[in-house]
Amino acid sequence: MHATPDLFSHPMIAAANFHQLATAFLCAFPTNWLEAGEGRSGGSTVVRLAIDFMSAHVAEPITMTDVANAAFVSTRGLHAAFTRERGETPMQYLRRVRLDAVRADLLAGGADVTVAVVARRWGFAHLPRFAERYRRAFGERPSETLRR
Template sequence: MGELLTLASRDVGDVEETWRQFVPSAALQKVDPRTFGFSWTSAAMPGLSVVNYRLAASVQSAIDPDDQLMACRVASRGAWVGTPGGDLNAGLPWLALDGPTTARWQQQADVRAFVFDRAEAQDQARCMAGDDRFALQSSTVGASPVSRDLAAHWERVFQHVAGTLFAPGPDSAIIEAELRRHALHTTLAAFSPAFVSALERSAQRTAAPRTVRRAIAYIEQHAHQAITVDDVATAAGISPRGLQYAFRRALDQTPMEYLRRQRLAGAHAELQEATGAAVSEIAQRWGFASPSRFARHYREAYGRSPRETMRGH
């Protein structure tokens, strides 16, 4: 899913060349080539690249992103990460936004990163926060995570997003859109108290049935497309957080739960037609990356498994 790239090499030049496909400012400054080994996996989609690589060598590297936002973790004993403003905790994820960031480690490191297009990330952040003034800059986004709990959550989300994108399977624009939103929301929540505050300010705590009706109409019309909660909120004329409150009050469910129900209904219709497609293909087409999770939601909705529905027609 996404544009996958895998590479294994013992050539020092391959590391820098590959990194610069995703972060043009990346540079290796000090490399001990005696024990060098390089294993890379990445997935690229519009607005987001997900990178996971292992580098066996003593290395110093540097990045200075301009039009990008990069959240990264260098997992290595004895690692050091620094910025002009001071050293960062190398045991936690860190974020590069404005100005250079340098990392150094001995022997071996596992490096994992989300690399966002900065302009697209800012547009999506404003949509999520319901604040057209929110800007991705050093005054609103920090280099260090807000807390260890949020840092650990970022790590879990990275593993989920990377695991889904790196797994073989058909492309799904729906799943990619959800993963892109999930990665950005988690990154901003982990590194930007200003983003979290904007989310709270945008909350609408009163019922908005007309807004909910507009949202429902949009979901039912576009459930087969790669829409997210942000798109639904924009169509309804309300912030995503406000839409959450409105749905809870009016329907006792979230917009995401309603969207999932509509996508389950679409998958159910395909299964009833028994077109010859595999259950996993139908699930992917309707935005369910995990076959087991799809089967669980489907059984809860229809009282039987997807395969039982397919066999019955």
């Protein structure tokens, strides 16, 4: 089967081909320049890329692998860089950001706002575990925050 040249000029095909080529290149020639690279903020490029990705996808069901891929490192490298620079794992950071978002939504309140809906909106599917983490983070139950 022969592909037409027009097929390869399609933006989605070109982007997929570029991504595959870049991935193959990075696998063939591993580097650690991202881990060592310091930016203006003093943090590594890896951590900045990870935080940017998590911020853009905070309400989505993202995994450690998703974050590591966005930062162009292994999950182990991401975990090490994050822990070294921020004193917490990437998933702890994401959970904290999500808890802050839940708190802001609960404080904003509204007649039709419920703890369950807000928690699920920010990625907390297991409500008892969410409630316990919320209480540990803020010293009160989510329902108490909502009643304010």
